Amino acid sequence: MGDNIYLPQLARVAHIKEEVAGERAIKTFRLEFDNGGGFEHECGQCAMLSIFGRGESMISIASSPLIRDYKQFSIMRVGRVTSAFHELAVGDVVGIRGPYGNSFPVDAWRGKNLVFIGGGCGLAPIWPVIQTAVAQRADFREITVFYGGRSPRDIMYRAELEKLRGAVDVHLSVDKAEEGWDAFCGFVPANLMAKQPAPDNAIAITCGPPIMIKYVIENLRSLGFKDEQIYTTIENKMKCGLGKCGRCNVGKDYVCVKGPVYSWAELKELPAEY
Amino acid sequence: MIDLNALRTQAADILETGEVGAVIGWRRGSRGMAAEPVAIVAPEEAASLVWDPTCFHNLALYLVEERKKPAQRQVHGGKPIAIVAKGCDARAVTVLLQENHFGRDDVYVIGVSCEGTGVLDERKLAQVLPGVEPDGAAFDGDNFVFATSEGERRVPAREAMMDRCLECRNAHPKLNNVVFGEETPRDFDAPFAALKRFEQRPAAERWQFWQRQFERCIRCFACRSVCPMCYCDECVVDSINLVVTPETTAAEKADRVRWIERSASRADNIGYHMTRALHLAGRCVDCGECERVCPVNIPLRLLNNKMEREAREAFGYEPGASIDLPALVASFRDDDPGQFIR
Amino acid sequence: MEALLDKNRLKDWIAALDGWEAYAPARQDGIWSYQPAGDNPELNHPNTPQPPKGFAFPQREIFFKFEQVKGEAPRLTAVSPAPTFRVVFGVRPCDGRAVPRMDRVFSDHVDDGYYQARRDGLAYVGLACNTPPSRHCFCQSVGGSPVSTDGLDVLLTDLGERYFVAAVTDTGKALMQAAGALLAKPGAAERKEVARLHAAAVAQPQRGVNDAAAAPAKLKAGFDSPLWEELARACIGCGICTFLCPTCHCFDINDEVTGTVPLKGSRVRTWDSCQFPDFTMHSSGHNPRDTLGSRLRQRVSHKFRYFHENFGMHQCTGCGRCVSECPVGIDIVRVVNEIAGSV
Numbered sequence: 001m002g003d004n005i006y007l008p009q010l011a012r013v014a015h016i017k018e019e020v021a022g023e024r025a026i027k028t029f030r031l032e033f034d035n036g037g038g039f040e041h042e043c044g045q046c047a048m049l050s051i052f053g054r055g056e057s058m059i060s061i062a063s064s065p066l067i068r069d070y071k072q073f074s075i076m077r078v079g080r081v082t083s084a085f086h087e088l089a090v091g092d093v094v095g096i097r098g099p100y101g102n103s104f105p106v107d108a109w110r111g112k113n114l115v116f117i118g119g120g121c122g123l124a125p126i127w128p129v130i131q132t133a134v135a136q137r138a139d140f141r142e143i144t145v146f147y148g149g150r151s152p153r154d155i156m157y158r159a160e161l162e163k164l165r166g167a168v169d170v171h172l173s174v175d176k177a178e179e180g181w182d183a184f185c186g187f188v189p190a191n192l193m194a195k196q197p198a199p200d201n202a203i204a205i206t207c208g209p210p211i212m213i214k215y216v217i218e219n220l221r222s223l224g225f226k227d228e229q230i231y232t233t234i235e236n237k238m239k240c241g242l243g244k245c246g247r248c249n250v251g252k253d254y255v256c257v258k259g260p261v262y263s264w265a266e267l268k269e270l271p272a273e274y
Numbered sequence: 275m276i277d278l279n280a281l282r283t284q285a286a287d288i289l290e291t292g293e294v295g296a297v298i299g300w301r302r303g304s305r306g307m308a309a310e311p312v313a314i315v316a317p318e319e320a321a322s323l324v325w326d327p328t329c330f331h332n333l334a335l336y337l338v339e340e341r342k343k344p345a346q347r348q349v350h351g352g353k354p355i356a357i358v359a360k361g362c363d364a365r366a367v368t369v370l371l372q373e374n375h376f377g378r379d380d381v382y383v384i385g386v387s388c389e390g391t392g393v394l395d396e397r398k399l400a401q402v403l404p405g406v407e408p409d410g411a412a413f414d415g416d417n418f419v420f421a422t423s424e425g426e427r428r429v430p431a432r433e434a435m436m437d438r439c440l441e442c443r444n445a446h447p448k449l450n451n452v453v454f455g456e457e458t459p460r461d462f463d464a465p466f467a468a469l470k471r472f473e474q475r476p477a478a479e480r481w482q483f484w485q486r487q488f489e490r491c492i493r494c495f496a497c498r499s500v501c502p503m504c505y506c507d508e509c510v511v512d513s514i515n516l517v518v519t520p521e522t523t524a525a526e527k528a529d530r531v532r533w534i535e536r537s538a539s540r541a542d543n544i545g546y547h548m549t550r551a552l553h554l555a556g557r558c559v560d561c562g563e564c565e566r567v568c569p570v571n572i573p574l575r576l577l578n579n580k581m582e583r584e585a586r587e588a589f590g591y592e593p594g595a596s597i598d599l600p601a602l603v604a605s606f607r608d609d610d611p612g613q614f615i616r
Numbered sequence: 617m618e619a620l621l622d623k624n625r626l627k628d629w630i631a632a633l634d635g636w637e638a639y640a641p642a643r644q645d646g647i648w649s650y651q652p653a654g655d656n657p658e659l660n661h662p663n664t665p666q667p668p669k670g671f672a673f674p675q676r677e678i679f680f681k682f683e684q685v686k687g688e689a690p691r692l693t694a695v696s697p698a699p700t701f702r703v704v705f706g707v708r709p710c711d712g713r714a715v716p717r718m719d720r721v722f723s724d725h726v727d728d729g730y731y732q733a734r735r736d737g738l739a740y741v742g743l744a745c746n747t748p749p750s751r752h753c754f755c756q757s758v759g760g761s762p763v764s765t766d767g768l769d770v771l772l773t774d775l776g777e778r779y780f781v782a783a784v785t786d787t788g789k790a791l792m793q794a795a796g797a798l799l800a801k802p803g804a805a806e807r808k809e810v811a812r813l814h815a816a817a818v819a820q821p822q823r824g825v826n827d828a829a830a831a832p833a834k835l836k837a838g839f840d841s842p843l844w845e846e847l848a849r850a851c852i853g854c855g856i857c858t859f860l861c862p863t864c865h866c867f868d869i870n871d872e873v874t875g876t877v878p879l880k881g882s883r884v885r886t887w888d889s890c891q892f893p894d895f896t897m898h899s900s901g902h903n904p905r906d907t908l909g910s911r912l913r914q915r916v917s918h919k920f921r922y923f924h925e926n927f928g929m930h931q932c933t934g935c936g937r938c939v940s941e942c943p944v945g946i947d948i949v950r951v952v953n954e955i956a957g958s959v
Contacts, residue, residue: 004694004729006679006869006883023523052682052690053879055871079518079899083528093689210902237898239869239888243725246866246890249918250904252925257725271839273896273904273914303945306751310945311850331944335852397646400662407751487645492666492675494889496854500943512894520901527899535872536886537676567943569665569856571647 005242008050008095009037013088014070019156020149026121026156027086028062028074031096041065042103043128044233044261048241049073049085050095057081058238058256061099062124064131071096074124074156100241101260104129104205104231113142115197117216119188119208123147123156125233125260126207134167144197148173148188152181171195189215192223199224205231210274217264227265234260234267234274250274275415276386276455278325281358284384284452286320288356294382295353298333299323307410308396311336323358325386325454327394327411327418330436332561333357334366334502338375356382356451360393362438364447365559365594366502371449372594372601373557375505385447387455390415391431392439392462397571399434403427432462438562438575441465449597469579484544490570491543493536497564497574498550503557510534510549547577555581556602559594617783617792619799620806621772626705626779627656629795633703636739636791639671640705650704659706659743659772662750665941667711667862668704672718672735675859677885679730679869684879695882697730703739703791707768710755710935712742714862715767720927721865730885739787742768746817752936754949757824760934762817773810780810825952828930831920834956839917841958845909847951850944853908855889857915857938857946863931866890890914916951 015030041047041061050056057079063072077086088094106129114133116126133140145164149155151174164170173184173191184191189212197204204225206216213232220230236248236255243257251270253259262270285297296315301322303310308328313336314320337357359367364383371378391413399408406427408420417428418435432440439445443465446457472480495511498504511534518527534545551574558578565575585591591602599605621629630638630653639650640657641664648664650671677697684690722731745753745762755761765771769788773780780802783789792799825831858864868888873881888895891911897903905911923931932948939947 003727004679004696005726006730006885007692007694010689010692050871050883052684052692052883053871053873053881056869077524079524079527080530082899083524095690095692235898236904237896239867242728244721244728244865244867245869245888246918247868247888247895249890249914249922252922273910304947304950305939305942305945308945313849336850405747490645490647490649492855492859492887494855494859495892496852496856496943499852499854518894518897518899518901522901535884536868536870537872537884538886539676563943567854567856569860569941570649571645 006097006240008048008056008097009033009039010093011037011071011096013090013092013094016088016090019074020154022153025077025086026074027077028072028156029085029088030063030070030072031094032070038068038071039099040068041071041099043106043132044103044125045099045101046241046256046260047071047073047096047098047100048238049081050097051081051084051088052095054084055081056095056239057085058100058235058241060125060233060235060260062127064128064135066132066135074121074127076121098241100256102258104261106132109203110139111201112140113144113198113200113202114140115144115146115202115204117146117188117192117204117206117208117220119148119212120150120154121156122206122208122212126205127157129205130164130168134164137167141201142169143167144169144171144195146171146173146188146192146195148175148184148191150175151178187215188212189219192216192219196223199226199229203229203231207233227268228263230264232262232264232267234262236274275389275413276325278323281325281384281386281454282320282323284454285314285323285356285358286317288382289315289320290317292353294356297323297356297358297384298336299358299384300325300329300331300333307408325358327391327413329360329386330393330563330566332363332366332500332502332563333359334363334370335500335563337367337370337381338502338505354380354382356384358384358386359447359450360386360388361442361445361447362559362561364449365444366561368449368594368597369503369557369559369601371597372599378597383447383450383452385450385453385455387447387453387457388439388442388445389413389455389458390460391418392435392442392445394418394434395436395566399429402429402434435462436562436566437468438560438565441467441560443560443592448595466579466583469576469583472576485540487572488543488547489540491538491547491572492570493538493543493546494569496567496569497572500563500567501554502561503554504550511546547572547574551577551581554578556585556589556591557593558582617789618802618807619781619792619795620775620802621779621781621795621799623658623777623779625798626659627653629798630657630705632794632796632798633791634794635701637700637702638705639668639702653705657705659774661706663708663711663935663937665937666860667714667935667937668707668740669711669714669718669862671702671704671738672715672731673722673865674734675887677730679883679885681882682871682879686878690879697733699733699737701737701739703741705741705743707740707742708745708935709742709762709764709766709768709771710753710760710933711862712740712767713755713760713764713933714935715740717863717923717927717929717931717933718865724926739769739791740767741770741772741788741791744771744773744814744817746774746813748820749822750936750940751823752940753822753934754824754936755934756818756822757826757949758828758930758932758934762820763814773813775806775809775813780806823949824934825920825949826956828920831930831952831956832924834959835917835921835952837959838955839913841955843955843958844913845907847946847954848908848912851891851908851912851946852943853891853893853911854943855891856941856943857948858889858891859887860937860941862933862935862937863919864889866895890918912946912951916948916955919948920952
């Protein structure tokens with residue numbers, strides 16, 4: 001038999017950071033490979049992570065491809081496998097296979113303005129692009145990041161976002177007003193309309209809860225963004241990551257191969273089964 | 275003999291007057307000569323209803339459509355739903371009433387008596403008339419009458435009838451708002467006849483038999499899906515990921531026990547079928563649908579019959595006999611010999 | 617390569633296939649299925665309720681075993697299918713046509729080693745359908761034929777007392793060469809008879825999809841049709857149509873734990889079905905296909921639209937199992953025709 005495409009590599013948990021606490025907690029895991037293992041990836045790609053005895057889950061790679069020493073994943077506790085991840089300690093060993101899926105066409109975006117719009121844990125899939133763009137700052141023009149959570153405690157990557165300031169325009173928001181919060185109060189799409197980013201020579205990249213994405217896209221279009229200028233990612237239930245198991249099938253596409261990155265021009269051609 | 279036109283008129287009338295919001299019955303299908311389930315809402319659709327030996331389905335299933343939502347009621351503005359029911363189907367409706375899925379006023383039972391016959395077993399027919407694929411089937415009292423391209427073919431009913439019908443306890447629907455057909459004497463097999471025959475085989479042989487049967491199961495879950503009594507939100511075989519709502523917590527999902535693996539291995543298949551049989555004890559009305567739909571021909575009725583007979587012998591209980599009786603596992607008698615319950 | 621084989625010498629041919637395990641349909645417990653070929657296999661079967669797809673794509677496949685002592689790294693042991701050579705006799709042409717379709721899925725984008733390893737050792741000896749088609753057959757309307765050789769290595773045609781044996785592939789030739797003197801050279805009369813039988817088989821009337829070529833565009837246009845829910849109203853949501861389909865390939869992957877201290881178990885692939893409600897359910901509870909109609913649409917659209925958009929051929933081969941075995945008579949031919957007729 002040739003390569004075993006279902007056999008994961010082993011990776012060690014090198015660092016764990018608690019991003020958000022509570023019922024829908026988010027933790028960020030840094031995974032390192034021993035003995036020259038690992039793989040290269042591109043912005044937007046995913047990997048299938050395993051905890052043996054629990055199963056596998058497809059998670060976006062949240063670190064920039066420029067970082068080769070480790071891969072980073074921000075995981076919300078929602079189910080069987082992700083809950084097991086939240087029980088892990090530094091030094092534990094997990095399984096990983098990938099990378100899977102397509103990627104954001106970052107090279108084609110050089111020389112353009114980038115507008116990132118994230119909500120909840122939807123910052124993770126677009127984070128590698130932000131990191132890459134900041135690392136290669138001179139290649140891009142204005143970079144703007146809109147990001148919002150339900151409350152100040154739901155803002156992930158808080159310290160990293162603050163560090164971006166100067167290189168990037170950062171516009172944070174929370175859904176409901178709270179004492180001590182002096183940035184925008186309201187939903188992310190509203191914050192977007194308040195700041196009115198210009199569509200000229202710009203690309204908008206959005207990820208977050210489906211309802212947020214829906215209104216962000218509507219608002220971007222009303223700001224003059226063309227369908228081809230808007231990018232998002234979709235995440236259906238996946239089992240194989242290899243375009244075979246059929247779980248993530250939407251229209252003719254197996255999202256694990258043809259996605260998860262789509263321009264709105266491409267995505268609106270698919271059935272809305274995501 | 276059942277007057278089909280009278281049945282159609284009845285269905286049209288109760289739709290016309292608004293007494294019911296829909297009638298669940300059978301119409302001509304496109305899968306060979308077989309009838310297919312249909313829910314009609316307009317009086318003029320009543321003309322499409324049929325009654326013949328291919329009306330195998332136990333339509334009580336659709337009273338708990340989409341697993342436990344008294345579905346048709348929601349669709350039809352809170353009006354009662356009518357259901358065309360054979361004797362066994364009516365017993366299933368009775369069990370659902372006993373288990374409080376809906377009230378007696380929510381369902382209107384149009385009973386159809388199987389009289390001296392029963393429904394067709396297509397696998398038997400393929401053996402009795404090999405190579406013949408009839409265009410239609412009818413009863414003539416003693417025989418199935420098949421319309422074929424080479425004229426009519428008659429087959430004695432008992433040769434091509436479902437096993438469940440041979441052993442039928444009550445071919446005339448006792449629970450009904452209106453009933454078509456007569457309560458006629460039947461002279462087929464005694465109840466549990468096949469079970470008795472099977473039990474005479476040595477234990478080792480029976481175990482071998484069941485191992486072979488369960489080895490074959492492909493876990494398509496048609497037996498569960500077709501069963502009116504298998505309405506649980508959460509089934510023992512679905513402990514992996516069914517019934518997740520936005521309110522289900524991560525801990526609940528993570529902690530769900532996987533009693534039975536997804537693999538169609540013999541051990542897991544036995545676990546599935548045994549659990550299902552036990553959950554049907556005192557509830558299964560022997561409509562035999564699980565056995566009919568099984569694509570690999572596992573004789574599931576033997577299991578369910580066994581449980582049914584246990585309930586009958588231990589407690590004198592007959593599932594679906596009357597809506598005035600409590601459900602078996604929800605009832606208690608002062609003279610119960612079990613001490614644990616006191 | 618073409619030859620004649622006396623029917624009563626079929627068993628001798630099988631015996632001569634050194635190194636091959638042979639399978640053929642047998643009726644056991646009232647049901648036809650592929651079984652190890654017994655002493656005297658007779659290929660007089662109607663099509664088996666289960667297609668032969670499990671030979672290359674078994675319902676359960678172990679990918680690897682894992683073992684982990686708490687606090688230590690897990691140990692993974694890959695499991696590969698043992699190399700075997702298996703020849704399946706009596707495959708009907710509709711099921712033969714399923715083979716290249718499955719091959720496409722499991723080799724597209726990246727090779728699935730498990731499927732490939734099993735497939736590499738498999739040969740299919742087909743049997744032409746020269747008796748009248750069943751009421752559920754519709755191979756001809758989806759580009760097939762009762763005498764199609766697509767996906768087969770050898771095609772047998774029943775001539776009464778003998779089979780006309782025709783090699784389709786090099787593997788088929790090798791199988792025939794192993795028969796040696798059991799095979800006789802056919803004459804012009806036999807060839808003529810085969811041609812006549814094949815023409816007669818093709819001329820048998822069949823039901824079918826009205827215009828399969830137009831189906832992808834029609835199903836696309838009818839995507840939002842209310843008819844989908846209407847046609848799925850009686851659906852009970854079981855897995856018969858997909859599990860018995862020769863080209864359905866969806867699967868699940870799970871960890872099956874057999875011991876906890878130390879942790880022991882296997883990662884296992886099992887067939888899955890787009891008709892099960894939890895198939896597409898996200899961990900959040902959101903379900904992109906949460907109705908019976910949307911799931912029927914997925915199954916039918918995959919067969920007659922999406923697969924065609926990707927590979928230029930219909931995935932459905934017209935075997936009719938999803939129709940004949942459906943507990944409530946949901947009929948893919950009627951579904952395609954009604955949706956197509958509504959747009």
